[in-house]
Amino acid sequence: MSVTEQPAPGTGPDEAQEQLRDRISADSLTTRRDYLRIVATVSGGLAVGGLGVASGILHRHGDTETLPEARKVTDRLDPGQSVAFRYPGEEDRAVAVRLSDGTLVGYSAVCTHLACAVLWREDRGPEGELYCPCHEGVFDARTGEVTAGPPPRPLPRVFLTEQLDGSVWAIATARSGEPAKDALCRQFGDSRPEVAQRLGCPDATRATETGRT
Template identity: 40%
Template sequence: MDQGQKGNIPFDEDNYTHNIHKDNERSLDRRSFMKLMVGAAGVFAVSTLPWGAIAAKELAGFSNKKYTAAKITDVSDLKVGEAMEFAYPGKHDSALLIRLGEDEFKAYQNACTHLKCPVFWSKEQGEMVCPCHHGVFDPKTGAPTAGPPRRPLPEIILEREQGVILATGVKRYET
């Protein structure tokens, strides 16, 4: 047998495909690169599992949030057909209380469910309006009636005690 059949190059050649076995010429070939990418994707997938578990727990309703009751206003301070803004559940969470009737009060978080623009009470039309994209919400249910919003406003649970309106919680979305 001659040297060509033993896997050696029989003559000097300056061809790129024959220098693969030179020292440090290709320390990262395609196979190594793919292994590296699959490993990085695996590390990323495993690192997101805790956050996914927290989100699933929250969306499935397994965690019961505890809200503290907060005074909004006295019943006598709000006339029928009027509304007022207040902060609930946190001091930076804006909400809107509307007095629809003599004994009917509704409160919603007033961030539009489309793009979080503030929602305002329009006494003349008897509806809640988002001026950013002309979204309109029903004051009795918080459901969108016009515009791009598709989800209702989160409703704040109210209680009435001794002439005072209290916020006691936030209802979960129902699908």
């Protein structure tokens, strides 16, 4: 399977502006979804039932207005395949890839250079690459890091989970290059110290110790 949404490399000013907004949106929407990565980080990845756990955390957080809905990406994704989808918003282009060793990865498909569409190219590199045809930008499929070309930042990550029936779901996003634990500690250090402590956030540990004295 190949990526199904591939805008033309050449874009006019209006479309370029729209793509830039897409890119900014993909980055800015990550913060309020960081909570989901608590589950992924603590448990080592969401298993079946994890989506409900994740939703529960948000409800406890009291942020129902911004409840991010898990979205089904595809019924099945085999090694070497990719699928384009939109997440977390309808305008946020993303791509899911099953690497040859079975690893499932997801990223924003908006290039961090000038917002062209990033494509999965199984035929490039030792295990395939995420490739931007506009200016030959290349991203490591396993990490999202830039490996060639002008993109200044890694692709923002989209966290995926797989259910027992083989379906793949998008559940959260991350900022470009932001370590998961850093983002989680930043968001939950004050408001959810018990969760932050589970993650080993230094500030949460200190706050808990201070609270006990």
